[in-house]
Amino acid sequence: MKRFSCECGNVLFFENSQCLQCGSEMGFDPAMGTMVKLTPESGLKRCDNGPTHGVCNWLLAKDDTNILCTACRLNRTIPDLNLYGNLPLWGRMESAKRRLLATLLGLGIEVHCLNEDPVGGLAFDFIQTLSNPPVTTGYAVGVITVNLQEADDAVREQTRQQLGESSRTLLGHFRHETGHYFWERWFGTLALDHPLRVAFTGLFGDAGLDYATSLNRHYSQGPPLGWEQSYISAYATMHPWEDWAETWSHYLQILDGLETCEAFGLQLGAGSLEVTPFPKESATLPENLPQEPAEDQKFLTWLHRWVRRAPMFNEISASLGQPALYPFVLSLPAVRKLRFVHYVASEGRPKPQPAAVAANPVPVESTPPAPAPLATPEAKEQVAA
Ligand SMILES: [Zn+2]
Ligand SMILES: [Zn+2]
Ligand SMILES: [Zn+2]
Known part of the structure; x- marks a missing residue:
């Protein structure tokens, strides 16, 4: 999450409806992607779920015929x-x-x-x-x-x-x-021989596997031994759809988490030095997709910025008597899947079906x-x- 501030200099958080220092009415404007001050000149109004139920601080254009925000x-x-x-x-x-x-x-x-x-x-x-x-x-x-x-x-x-x-x-x-x-x-309607679908199958497996059978197997037998070597979570082993959903979720988690660290100037701690960097090969796209060595490197640098902070997160939560903030270990196959998600999310998004x-x-x-x-x-x- 980005770091927001009020014009009075006070720090604002994503959930705020008001600046606690100067009292300004505030809200999140999804069109601008930032917190803004709500004034008669702003051309904005509150989502009705804010004043009515106290569960939303998003804003929408005053002349919008909707009473609820996009969320x-x-x-x-x-x-x-x-x-x-x-x-x-x-x-x-x-x-x-x-x-x-x-x-x-x-x-x-x-x-x-x-x-x-x-x-x-x-x-x-x-x-x-x-x-x-x-x-x-x-x-x-x-x-x-x-x-x-x-x-x-x-x-x-x-x-x-x-x-x-x-x-x-x-x-x-x-x-x-x-x-x-x-x-x-x-992916749902992509032809099976579409390069993205082929790449998906290579990384996550055959999405056509019967879901009900996979689900039954998962809850009766549990995840396969050694799943940590290839998957981001035990649940991801159930079916290629679940592997994708877990990897997607993990990608967004790192994206949001790292943005927050950097917005607040959280520096790498001493513990960061002990983390072994992922090898280059772990960040290449499947062979049937256009290769992008420069983007691979950017992705790895981004990922390292996150995993090098992980020991610090976990030590801080231990100091506060809390469970680990980031209880995950990324295997090389999981990194390759994250790289694919990054590709799809940023530039290789198929035309929506x-x-x-x-x-x-x-x-x-x-x-x-x-x-x-x-x-x-x-x-x-x-x-x-
Ligand atoms: Zn203020
Ligand atoms: Zn709303
Ligand atoms: Zn699911």
Whole structure:
């Protein structure tokens, strides 16, 4: 995240609606990608979810006929706010969602709501767990379903432990699920012999593998031994779609994290010297794509700037009695996959395909119902229903 400041000199944060030093009304303007002061001359107004529910600080043009900002318009279903406890849970969801969207805006990726773009848009359904049938977080044909209960720290931590995950965050969920959306839009209808699709298969495996079988295998047998040597997470081993979504999510995590470090002038610590740099070969694109040695080097330098800080992050959190901030080790195959994601996200983005007509639009889920039992294909079908 960038570092913002008020004209009075005070530091502003992405979530602020007001400058706490001079009292100016502030908000985030997604069109400008920055925090701006809200004045009668600014030509801007607040998203209605700010004054009405206190869950949004984004702005939109005053003459816009919409009352909600571009982030809130993505919501197709919001939780029942008459139910006690739902409002703060939803607020946390919205914060994480806006942070993801800000990272995408930084990449030049605009996401439109399904209402405005019925074939290529995206929608979010925030569903409380008590709904019947019970809901799991997942993605299907332009719609990301989010289990509201995931915003409850105790529930999310319990699920994290049950699944043996090193990290489980709301922001991670939003990044991961949009990974499925973008895969569908960018790769879903590409011919199997399209160079990007060939490159994808070489790195992540055959996306045509039966998802339900893969899911069953993952939850009955667990990840293969030694998965750390090739994957970014145990969950990534389940299916090439999940590997892509996990790698996409990790890429956005580094992008956002490093931007924040550098915006705040966080220097490399002494521990950074102990990190062995990744070899050049780990950052080359698959052979069937145009080779870009200069860009490979830029990518590696970028990645090193991040991983060299990782020991410092983890030591700081240990000093504060907190779990590791960055509990990941990047293997060389994982670095190659990140390089491919970087290529796709920055310059090699395929022309968007209409999500709704993408080949094999199969619902995917990233989380079994919390806390138990573990997911079954039947549960997955319920999500689709
Ligand atoms: Zn101020
Ligand atoms: Zn909003
Ligand atoms: Zn997933």
